[in-house]
Amino acid sequence: MQRNKKVKYRSDRKRKGKKVALSLAVVGIILAALVAWVGWHDWDVRKSMTKLGEAIGLDDQRAGETKREDEQPEDDLHEAGGLEEGQPPEEDNDVVKDSGGYIEGMELPEEPTYVDGILIANKEYPLPSTYAPGEDPEARKAFDEMAAEATLSNFNLTAFSTYRSFDYQKELYDRYVARDGKEAADRYSARPGYSEHQTGLAFDIGEVNYEQHWASSDFGETEAGKWIAANAHRFGFIMRYPLGKEEVTGYMHESWHFRYVGTEIAKEIFEKNITLEEYVGLK
Numbered sequence: 001m002q003r004n005k006k007v008k009y010r011s012d013r014k015r016k017g018k019k020v021a022l023s024l025a026v027v028g029i030i031l032a033a034l035v036a037w038v039g040w041h042d043w044d045v046r047k048s049m050t051k052l053g054e055a056i057g058l059d060d061q062r063a064g065e066t067k068r069e070d071e072q073p074e075d076d077l078h079e080a081g082g083l084e085e086g087q088p089p090e091e092d093n094d095v096v097k098d099s100g101g102y103i104e105g106m107e108l109p110e111e112p113t114y115v116d117g118i119l120i121a122n123k124e125y126p127l128p129s130t131y132a133p134g135e136d137p138e139a140r141k142a143f144d145e146m147a148a149e150a151t152l153s154n155f156n157l158t159a160f161s162t163y164r165s166f167d168y169q170k171e172l173y174d175r176y177v178a179r180d181g182k183e184a185a186d187r188y189s190a191r192p193g194y195s196e197h198q199t200g201l202a203f204d205i206g207e208v209n210y211e212q213h214w215a216s217s218d219f220g221e222t223e224a225g226k227w228i229a230a231n232a233h234r235f236g237f238i239m240r241y242p243l244g245k246e247e248v249t250g251y252m253h254e255s256w257h258f259r260y261v262g263t264e265i266a267k268e269i270f271e272k273n274i275t276l277e278e279y280v281g282l283k
């Protein structure tokens with residue numbers, strides 16, 4: 001009995017010694033790995049920790065955010081700094097917006113704003129009052145093709161409002177303000193210079209003989225409205241003011257307002273379920 005006990009005691013001690021040695025070795029390896037890891041990341045501890053988080057899949061959200069930040073300058077689709085005109089900085093803390101969502105004290109620019117070759121017209125990037133291109137022929141052609149295909153599904157589409165000149169938009173807006181007051185008018189009508197219709201690329205679409213749904217939220221619930229929402233991108237149009245993107249676009253959802261951007265861009269915007277502002281990197 002006693003002998004057995006002694007043997008057991010001995011082997012316990014031996015095992016304990018082995019354990020300590022093993023632990024020390026593990027700690028040593030971890031330390032060496034950490035030093036190597038930090039060294040590998042240019043001796044930048046913060047960067048190393050972020051990369052470590054990414055590597056072991058921890059804190060996915062933070063890792064993802066860091067990744068996006070890292071990737072932004074390399075994103076050749078939406079190159080940063082693509083603004084061609086000296087326009088107000090987006091989301092600058094100094095920017096004060098009024099109840100209509102417009103930047104206070106802002107004046108209309110001398111030139112329109114293009115980002116990566118795409119014309120932008122919104123509440124932050126208005127158009128010059130002199131900008132008057134008329135309805136875009138390429139957009140019209142694309143609309144006609146879409147309308148032709150829609151007839152195969154028995155929808156008779158029409159574009160009830162396309163190009164609007166600065167003067168016409170002013171007339172419209174002033175009339176609405178006189179009727180409903182400025183605050184109310186701002187909710188459904190763009191101020192002159194801020195309407196995308198002035199680009200000649202915006203098409204308000206409805207169904208012939210169903211005027212009751214024109215420029216009405218229930219157009220999106222009609223079969224024709226659903227068909228356009230699902231197919232417009234194939235013809236180069238995007239739903240410009242989607243539901244749930246009011247903060248990004250500055251406008252309430254408009255199921256009837258489509259913007260021509262060409263098939264390639266429209267397809268990408270449709271598939272990624274994003275807005276034009278997000279596509280060009282303004283938001």
Ligand SMILES: [Zn+2]
Nearest residue numbers: 202203204257
């Ligand atoms: Zn419209």
